[in-house]
Amino acid sequence: xxxxxxxxxxxxxxxxxxxxxxxxxxxxxxxxxxxxxxxxxxxxxxxxxxxxxxxxxxxxxxxxxxxxxxxxxxxxxxxxxxxxxxxxxxxxxxxxxxxxxxxxxxxxxxxxxxxxxxxxxxxxxxxxxxxxxxxxxxxxxxxxxxxxxxxxxxxxxxxxxxxxxxxxxxxxxxxxxxxxxxxxxxxxxxxxxxx
Amino acid sequence: xxxxxxxxxxxxxxxxxxxxxxxxxxxxxxxxxxxxxxxxxxxxxxxxxxxxxxxxxxxxxxxxxxxxxxxxxxxxxxxxxxxxxxxxxxxxxxxxxxxxxxxxxxxxxxxxxxxxxxxxxxxxxxxxxxxxxxxxxxxxxxxxxxxxxxxxxxxxxxxxxxxxxxxxxxxxxxxxxxxxxxxxxxxxxxxxxxx
DNA sequence: TGTACATCAGTGAACGCGCGTTCACTGATGTAC
DNA sequence: TGTACATCAGTGAACGCGCGTTCACTGATGTAC
Numbered sequence: 001x002x003x004x005x006x007x008x009x010x011x012x013x014x015x016x017x018x019x020x021x022x023x024x025x026x027x028x029x030x031x032x033x034x035x036x037x038x039x040x041x042x043x044x045x046x047x048x049x050x051x052x053x054x055x056x057x058x059x060x061x062x063x064x065x066x067x068x069x070x071x072x073x074x075x076x077x078x079x080x081x082x083x084x085x086x087x088x089x090x091x092x093x094x095x096x097x098x099x100x101x102x103x104x105x106x107x108x109x110x111x112x113x114x115x116x117x118x119x120x121x122x123x124x125x126x127x128x129x130x131x132x133x134x135x136x137x138x139x140x141x142x143x144x145x146x147x148x149x150x151x152x153x154x155x156x157x158x159x160x161x162x163x164x165x166x167x168x169x170x171x172x173x174x175x176x177x178x179x180x181x182x183x184x185x186x187x188x189x190x191x192x193x194x195x
Numbered sequence: 196x197x198x199x200x201x202x203x204x205x206x207x208x209x210x211x212x213x214x215x216x217x218x219x220x221x222x223x224x225x226x227x228x229x230x231x232x233x234x235x236x237x238x239x240x241x242x243x244x245x246x247x248x249x250x251x252x253x254x255x256x257x258x259x260x261x262x263x264x265x266x267x268x269x270x271x272x273x274x275x276x277x278x279x280x281x282x283x284x285x286x287x288x289x290x291x292x293x294x295x296x297x298x299x300x301x302x303x304x305x306x307x308x309x310x311x312x313x314x315x316x317x318x319x320x321x322x323x324x325x326x327x328x329x330x331x332x333x334x335x336x337x338x339x340x341x342x343x344x345x346x347x348x349x350x351x352x353x354x355x356x357x358x359x360x361x362x363x364x365x366x367x368x369x370x371x372x373x374x375x376x377x378x379x380x381x382x383x384x385x386x387x388x389x390x
Numbered sequence: 391t392g393t394a395c396a397t398c399a400g401t402g403a404a405c406g407c408g409c410g411t412t413c414a415c416t417g418a419t420g421t422a423c
Numbered sequence: 424t425g426t427a428c429a430t431c432a433g434t435g436a437a438c439g440c441g442c443g444t445t446c447a448c449t450g451a452t453g454t455a456c
Contacts (some may be wrong), residue, residue: 114363122365155378161356168309170317
């Protein structure tokens with residue numbers, strides 16, 4: 001039954017990535033350790049060979065999900081210099097595709113649950129948010145770095161809020177309007193601050 | 196043991212109001228029926244004399260919380276005509292007091308959980324959001340009613356997103372900056388659209 | 391108006407179930423000589 | 424290089440516990456005459 005060290009490391013990574021998806025899909029509290037392990041093709045008993053607790057998995061999978069999100073936003077900005085890159089990132093983030101995709105922004109998937117998580121999980125969320133802020137700020141040209149970071153905070157707040165509400169409302173038109181109006185408003189903000 | 200009809204109706208109302216607070220404090224999934232009943236000074240067995248299921252209580256308490264929020268925002272706008280009222284509502288909503296108060300906006304307290312709730316709960320959330328949108332739009336003078344509603348969607352998205360993230364980050368300065376920058380940005384938005 | 395009975399708000403214990411975590415076990419991997 | 428043994432990744436069952444819901448019961452309230 002014992003697997004090689006390399007296989008074990010791969011298994012561990014698979015659990016983290018599976019958890020990053022499952023927690024976003026079903027929420028942190030509602031998704032059990034057994035759910036994650038089953039989704040990773042394992043039985044629950046083996047979980048504690050890799051992690052100290054569910055909390056430790058939440059922390060690691062959150063870091064993983066936030067890295068994915070940052071990479072995704074950097075992908076949207078790639079080859080689009082300065083503020084054009086930010087416009088593209090906003091466009092992609094606030095798309096209907098992103099809304100309907102469960103493997104998306106962890107702040108949207110379980111943002112209100114994070115406020116009730118452990119200190120270490122909230123620290124991880126804070127670090128991940130800072131990475132996002134920096135990624136956006138790098139493309140917010142024409143203002144000081146400090147101003148670019150402040151502008152990033154507003155952009156992220158609006159994107160996360162609009163997407164959170166667009167996900168929960170049961171009216172499709174209202175949901176689409178939330179994304180459209182947030183997009184339009186952020187476009188104006190990003191363009192206005194460039195001059 | 197039996198209580199009069201009037202007393203029973205008061206008990207029911209007390210359960211709804213207690214639940215509206217407890218669900219915001221602890222989240223929907225993590226707060227049990229027994230928790231709510233105990234907080235209301237009752238034992239869990241009596242719950243089903245008043246409600247068909249936990250889902251029915253979630254729905255009613257959500258409506259109650261959203262009514263409170265709308266009343267609170269209308270209170271901020273009272274005696275401040277037009278856009279000045281909206282500025283006051285934004286100021287109050289994005290305050291540190293509001294962030295540190297668990298009995299606040301349900302979209303912040305359990306917004307990401309709502310996306311996974313039943314259709315009827317999401318319908319209630321949608322109706323409540325529309326009431327909020329209308330309350331704000333009434334004070335957004337100088338533009339058409341349709342434009343005022345669209346502007347309200349952006350204001351609410353930014354307020355909800357900023358507050359959600361401000362609640363979850365463990366860095367106090369970052370949390371304060373999120374509220375401050377969102378406030379500043381929305382003030383500019385509300386003032387710009389008035390002309 | 392008074393009385394006999396039905397109703398039902400609320401209690402407290404129990405139901406089946408799933409949770410996070412623990413543990414005995416298996417057998418392939420890793421290590422010591 | 425080969426062998427004997429220790430290690431440990433993963434399994435499957437069990438632990439105590441809390442969940443949403445049900446139910447028998449109590450006794451004050453409501454109703455019918």
